[in-house]
Amino acid sequence: MVLVEDEADLTEMVDAYLSREGFRVLTAGDARSGTAVLREHGADLLVLDLGLPDCNGLDFLRGVRAGKHLPVIILTGWSSERDRVVGLELGADDYMIKPFSLAELAARIRAVLRRSTPAVADPVLRHGPLCVDTASREVTVDGAPMHLTPLEYELLAFLAAAPRQVFSAGQLLPAMRGFEPGRGDVTSVIEHVYRLRRKLIAAGARRPRIVTVRGAGYRLDP
Helix, strand or coil: CEEECCCHHHHHHHHHHHHHCCCCCEEECCHHHHHHHHHHHCCCCEEEECECCCCEHHHHHHHHHCCCCCCEEEEECCCCHHHHHHHHHCCCCEEEECCCCHHHHHHHHHHHHHHHCCCCCCCEEEECCEEEECCCCEEEECCEECCCCHHHHHHHHHHHCCCCCCECHHHHHHHCCCCCCCCCCHHHHHHHHHHHHHHHHHCCCCCCEEEEECCCEEEEEC
């Protein structure tokens, strides 16, 4: 993260505290050096004092946020409520009023980083003893590998990604990537469901089950 703050004593305290908390902190005392640090090193978060000696902090914020997203926490004084409002409207994620608690600043930084970092989906779909690894395309039951054809895998992975949701045979047909149009119809889905059920039972998986919903289609019950 980058801290742009012109008060040397405050910068030193914030740097020392956040470094102990596990953050890598780069500091700058004015807008010019802050711009250079961001250009050279980049940052996953910016803590910005609005009262910079060589530039209005809001103008600096406008330049920083132009065309890209960078999480920003602004620092300001009690007398600058308008600046806080404008800063938030310009895209700042949070603000702190001086004087502030270093522990609270660290907590707010963590909160902003959590909000700004997209969650990474788990590539493994788990339902009881069944695990479908969508990254490696491997399927196991209680740790033992299941040997599926490519179309059987696609069908199982599709159902496992939306448990208890009912899909018609017509909806499942295009979901089976690799299926060649013209070489079958929904009857092929019915056949693959039948084979997949038998393989799950043979592998010892009493759950999850592929359930037939009469007149509607199929769903995976965990």
